[in-house]
Amino acid sequence: MIPVKGFEGKRVAIFGLGRSGLSAARALKAGGAEPVLWDDKVASTAAAMKEGFTVEDLKKADWAEFDALMLSPGVPLTHPEPHWTVKAAKAAGVQVLGDIELFARTLARFPARNRPKTVAITGTNGKSTTTALIGHILKSAGKNVHVGGNIGIGVLDLEEMQPGAVYVIETSSYQLDLSLTFKPDVSILMNLSPDHLDRHGGMDGYIAAKKRIFMNQDKGQTAVIGADDDYTADLISQMRVSHPVKLVAISSRRVVGDGVYALNGELYDATGERARHIIDLKSVRTLTGRHNWQNGAAAFAACKALGLTNEQIAAGMRSFPGLAHRMQEIGRIGKVRFINDSKATNADAARQAMSSFDKFYWIAGGKAKAGGIDELRDLYPRIKHAFLIGEAAELFEKTIGKAAPCTQSRLLFTATAQAYAEAEKSGKEEIVLFSPACASFDQFTDFEARGDAFRDAVNEIAKSVAVAGVQDIGA
Template identity: 60%
Template sequence: MIPVTAFAGKTVAVFGLARTGLAAARALIAGGTRVALWDDKPASRDAAVAEGFELTDISRSDWAGYDALMLSPGVPLTHPEPHWTVAKANSSGVEILGDIELFARTVNASPEHRRPRIIAITGTNGKSTTTALIGHICAEAGRDVRVGGNIGQGVLSLDDMHGGAVYVLELSSYQLDLTTSLRADVSIILNISPDHLERHGTMANYVAAKRRILLNQGKGDTAVIGVDDEWCSQICTEITAANRRTTVAISASKTIGRGVYALDGLLYDSTGERTAEVCDLKRARSLPGRHNWQNAAAAYAAVRGIGIDAGQARRALMSFPGLAHRMETVAILGKVRFVNDSKATNADAARQALSSYPKVYWIAGGQPKSGGIEDLADLFPRVVRAYLIGEAGEAFAGTLKGKADAVRCGDLDTAVQAAFRDASASGREAIVLLSPACASFDQFADFEARGDAFRAAVQALAATHSTGDAA
C-alpha cells in the first residue's frame, strides 16, 4: 500500500466503495486522514462494513467539513449529468479528485531519492495489453516493477514507492478526468476512436481527457503517440511542435522517419541515426495482428525511454505470455480453437480480433455501444456465422442481415454450444471467437466475468469431448 499524506489531519469524503474507493480509503487512513465513506449501493456499503470500515451518510453531511471528495472513476463527473456528490462538492467549493491524483501528489511530495519512474498508458484500445507487456519487459530486465491502475490492482494498493521502482499504470479516460498533477516519465496514447461518449458528452471532451496524460511533462520526459488515427496524429504534431519533451511516434501501418514502427510484423526502431530492425513480431505467439504490433511498438519505445536495453526489450517481446480476455486461446477441442476476446467492448476493438483470422464463428453482443457494428461491414465476409447474445442481439441481427449468417442465441452458454456444433461440423480447423463489440453489463458484472463465463462454457464442452486441450 502507498500511504497518502497529502490530507493528513483533514477529512476526505470517499464515494464509491468498490476496489478503487476502498484502496483509496486505506491509503488515506494510513497517511493520517479522516475519511467519510459512502456508496449508493447497499451491497457495496455492506462489503465495506464487513472489511471493518465505518460509514458516513455524506448525503446528510455538512460538506463544509470536507477538504476533498475522492470520487471513484465510474461515477459520472459531468455527463450524462453530474452525480449528486459532484453537485454537492461543487456547490461547497470542495475539490474533486481520484486515486491517480492522490498517487501523483504522494510522488510529487516525496524526496528525490524515493521518487519512482512512472510509465502511464491510455488509448481507446490496447491499453491493457500494452500495460501488461511493458510490465513484463521491465520485470525481465530486472526492474522492480508494479503494474496497476485500470488493470489489476488499484494504484494505491501497490507496494510503496522507492527510487528504483517503476510504476506501469493503465489509465482510463474516467481516471484522467480526475487527475491534474501526474507527471509521467513516459506517457503513451496508443489510439483514439469514438467511445464512452455517453460519459464525456462529445468527442472533443473524450480526446481532451485522453490528452491529460501528457500534463506536466517536460525536459527529460517521453511521450509515445500512435499516429495511425487522425486524433492521435494531430496530438503528435502539436506536442512535437511544442518541443517540451521527447516525442516518439509509433505506427503499425507506415514507415516513420523518426519513431518506432511495424510493417508486416517486422518491428523497426528509427529513433537513432540509423533505422534498425528490432524483431519479427510474427514469431511472438501472444502478439498476433496489426493492433498488437502497435502495442509492441509502444511498449518498446516506452521501455527504451527509461533506459532498458534494446536486446532485453526484444527478448521480452518474444516471451510475453499474453493477457487474459484479450485474444486469449482458452482451449482447442478437436480442430476448433476457442478465443476469448471479451475485452473487446466496442466495435473498434472487435475489428482488431476479426482482422486477425480469415474465417470465424463469431459470438457478439451485450450492452450495445453507440454506432453498433456497422463500421465492421468490411469484415462481415470473414464471419461464417454470428451467434448473438444480450441486448444487442436484435440490432446486430438487423445489421448482419444479407451480409453474414446470424442466429440469436440470447445467452453465452447457448452461443458457445451452437458455435462449437457448427465449427465441428465443418470438418476444418476453425476459430470460435468471443469478441462482443459491446459492454457486458446487461448480463455480467464486467468483461472479466463475461470472459470467465466463456472459459467455463468451453471447459464444460471439453469435459464431454475426448480430444480437447484446455489452456
C-alpha cells in the same frame, strides 16, 4: 499499500465505495488523513463501518470541513450531469480528486534524486495488454516493477514507494478527468475511437480527458502516441508544435519518422539516425495481430525511454505470457480452435481480432455500444457464420443482413455449441472467434466473467463430444 501524503489531520470525503473508493480510504488513513465515507448502497456503508471507517451521510455534511472529495471513477464528474457530491464540493471550494491524483501527490513528495519512475498508459483499446507487456519486459530485465491502476491491482494498493522502483499504471478517461498534477515519466496514448461519450459529453470531451495524461509533462519526459487513427494523428501534429515533451509516434501500419513502427509484424526503432530492426512480432504467439503489433511498438518505446537495451526488450517480448480474455487461444476441439477475446467491448476492439483471421465463425453480441457494428462492414465477408447473443442479437442480425449467415443464439453456451457444430462440419482447421463488440452487462457482471463463461462452455462441449480435454494454450 501506498500511504497517501499531504492530507495529514485533514478530513477527506469519499463517495463511491467500490474497489478504488475503499482503496483510497485505506491509503489516506495510513497517511494520517481522516477519510469520511459514503455510498448510496447500504451494504457498502455497512462494510466500511465494519472496517472501522467513519461513515457519514454526505448530504447532511458541512462541506466546509473537508479538504477534498475523493470521487470513485464510476461517479459522474461532468456528464450526463455532475454528481451531487461534486456540486456540493465545488460550492464549498473543495477540490475533487481521484486515486491517480492521490498517487501523483504522494509521488511528488518523494525526493527527486531517487523518486520512482512512472509509466502511464491510456487509450480506447490496447491499454491492458500494453500495460502488462511493459511490466513483464521491465521485470524480465531485473527492474523492481509494480503494475496496476485500471488493470488488476488498484494504484493505491501497489507496494509502498521505494527508490529505483517503476510503477506501470493503466489509466482510464474517468481517472484522468480527476487528475490535476499527474506527471508520468513516460505517457502512452494508444489510440482513440468513440467510447464513454455519455460520460464526457461527446468526442471532444473524451479526447480532452485522454490528453490530460500529457498535461504536466516537461522536456525531460516522453510521450508515446499511436499514429494509426485520425484523432491521435492530429494530436501528434499539435504536440510537435506546442509541447516540450519528447514525442515518439508509433504505428503498426506505416513507417513513422523519429518513431517506432511494425510493418507486417517486423518491429523497427527509427528514433535514432537510422531504423533498426528489433524483433519479428509474428514469432511471439501472445502478440498476434496488427493491434498487438501496435502494443509491442508502444512497449518498446516506453522501455527504451527507461533505459533498457534492444536485446532486453526483445527478450521480454518473447517470454510474454499474454493476458486472459484478449485474443487468448483457450484451446481446441479436434481441428477447431477457440479464441477468447471477451475484452472486445466495442466495435473497434473487435475489428482488431477480426482482422487477424482470414475466415472465422464469429460469436458476438451483448449490450450494444453507440454505432453498433456498422463500422465492421468491410469485415463481414470474413465471417463464415455469426452466432449472436444478448440484447444486441436482433440488431446485429439486421446490420449484417445478407453479408453472412446469422443465428440468434441469445445465450453464450448455445452460441458456442452451435459455432463448434458448424465449424466441425468442414473437417478443416477452423477458428471460432468470441469477440463480442459489446458491453457484457446485459448477461454478465463484466468481461472477465463473460470470458470465463466462454471457456467453461468450450470445456463442457469438449466433454460432450468425447474429446480428451481441451488443450489450454493461453494463460
